[in-house]
Amino acid sequence: MHAWTLDSIGSPLVVEEVADPALRSGGVSLRMRAVQVPAYTRVLVEGGRGSIATPTVLGIGGIATVEQVADDVTTVRRGETVLCTGFLRSGRVAEPEEVLLGWTGIGGRGTTTDTTDRMRRLWRNGTFAERAVVPASTVVALPGADAYADPTKLAFLPWLSVAAGAVERSEMTAGDRVVVLGASGQMGGAAVLLALARGASRVVAVGRDAGSLDRLEALDPRVRAVRSVSTRGDDAAAIGAAVDGEADVVIDALGPTPTPGLTMAGFDSVRADGTMVLLGGVRQTLPIPYGELMRRRITLRGSWMCSEETAFRVWRQVQAGVIDLRSLGVVTVDIDEPAAALAQAERTRGLSIVVLTP
Ligand SMILES: NC(=O)c1ccc[n+]([C@@H]2O[C@H](COP(=O)([O-])OP(=O)(O)OC[C@H]3O[C@@H](n4cnc5c(N)ncnc54)[C@H](OP(=O)(O)O)[C@@H]3O)[C@@H](O)[C@H]2O)c1
Structure with a gap:
């Protein structure tokens, strides 16, 4: 598959042919459909927004179709349209820890621990790619999204x-x-x-x-x-x-x-x-x-990130037109030219977004 890979912070974001990520326990295999490229992605790649676990396929968020689910996954089903949050929690109640996958961001005091390192080492497939394998807890099923008239706008859901x-x-x-x-x-x-x-x-x-x-x-x-x-x-x-x-x-x-x-x-x-x-x-x-x-x-x-329930409520409001996305402008970019896409994203602001359709 094609993916935008980052070797280390400060090196250029490049498009590469890489092996499809393999499905494994706890995971969901996704065909990415539409992923917002945030305005500050170029700055982030250059190291201006904190550390990223590298080398990695970069990218957070997006809308995808589920291709496969591991045997132990019950949150989403094959063929469904889902939202990727990229927000992974340790699940430990006593000292909860949180990381963003394929991006910069560690929750709490923002410092790495053995746990956050392990979470970011195990799941290293960002969403600026044709396919991604992500933990099941970082995807939310969007019933009815297949019928949404303007699917690239759903890239703004995260x-x-x-x-x-x-x-x-x-x-x-x-x-x-x-x-x-x-x-x-x-x-x-x-x-x-x-x-x-x-x-x-x-x-x-x-x-x-x-x-x-x-x-x-x-x-x-x-x-x-x-x-x-x-x-x-x-x-x-x-x-x-x-x-x-x-x-x-x-x-x-x-x-x-x-x-x-x-x-x-x-x-x-x-x-x-x-x-x-x-x-x-x-x-x-x-x-x-x-x-x-x-x-x-x-x-x-x-306020840092949000619950899956919040994301689902947002989808319901978008679906019903309560959150009005008619004014949202979308510029789509394909996967061939990451540098041009990042430059375009940097020029795009407010209620206009750049969306990768890999
Ligand atoms: N809490 C969370 O969970 C979470 C999650 C994701 C992102 N974020 C943060 O959210 C922030 C905003 O994201 P975004 O995508 O909207 O970024 P953005 O497109 O870069 O927008 C930043 C906003 O800040 C304004 N701004 C930037 N520098 C300024 C300055 N020196 N003086 C006055 N205004 C300034 C910009 O004004 P103009 O465009 O008018 O110049 C724009 O309104 C990011 O920095 C990101 O770190 C937080």
């Missing part, structure tokens, strides 16, 4: 599911005023769609890229865009004006920023008893005053 994990953790309810930081990104765009689907009365979409923000504002009259100027005070004032007061929920889906200013502008916008959820890739220390967090009784939560 991103939507991760954003849904954050929205669920915010305990947002219908009527809430929601602020999404980094809304011009793909994760932030997903969070905007979810907040609209959940009945937000207003969604303030904060970002820099004017084109993406315009597109979000065109989605629904409840969306107000704020173009960040990256000064905490000015951004907080602009967010406050767009919310028309204070926010019930703030979701931070920013990529790596040079300062914590925009995240803190979000913090400044949360109402008393409100919630802020950190979902993005910011690697800054936040200067949060103890007294403010305490007196405003703010709930500050982290």
Whole structure:
């Protein structure tokens, strides 16, 4: 089969002819159909987003058809359309450990252990490939997906599911005023769609890229865009004006920023008893005053990946049209030219995605 392989961090991502991965106990053999290539994949390949277990077939997420299941697998069936999460848990209740397969990311404190090393050594088939063999716990059956009119759009389900994990953790309810930081990104765009689907009365979409923000504002009259100027005070004032007061929920889906200013502008916008959820890739220390967090009784939560149940709920909402994907733009790339695909992905933002159809 053809696959995008990464020999080591910093080496180029290349297309290679490799042996089909062999099915083994606990595993599912998949024919990949549509896999989102995240905007930051080139940066990740160059080492800008942490360690990856290499050499590897790269790639996380995607939609696939099940070709075979191991004898001990009961979660999915041959011929079904499934979502790949790439999110593998150790299953040990006492000290749970989590890793992402074919990608960067270790849960908890982010440090490798003998267990995380073993998990990433055993399962080394990412989804930027014609076929993948993955643990059964990392796939979710999507009944009815075969009949979905625009299958390449389903490649956005993993991103939507991760954003849904954050929205669920915010305990947002219908009527809430929601602020999404980094809304011009793909994760932030997903969070905007979810907040609209959940009945937000207003969604303030904060970002820099004017084109993406315009597109979000065109989605629904409840969306107000704020173009960040990256000064905490000015951004907080602009967010406050767009919310028309204070926010019930703030979701931070920013990529790596040079300062914590925009995240803190979000913090400044949360109402008393409100919630802020950190979902993005910011690697800054936040200067949060103890007294403010305490007196405003703010709930500050982290959100990393999501449960299979959350992913399934997202599928049901997409299937029913509650999450509206009509505005999602898809650029498909084939497997022959990884460098061009990564460059295209980097240029593609907001509610536009690049999808590999291997
Ligand atoms: N928690 C989880 O489970 C999870 C899972 C997957 C990914 N993530 C994280 O989610 C983050 C966002 O993903 P994505 O695909 O949406 O990334 P992205 O396309 O790179 O978008 C990042 C967003 O951050 C904004 N941004 C980047 N640098 C900025 C800066 N210096 N100042 C102000 N805004 C800045 C971008 O604004 P413009 O585009 O307008 O410039 C865009 O809105 C990633 O960094 C990733 O690490 C988290």
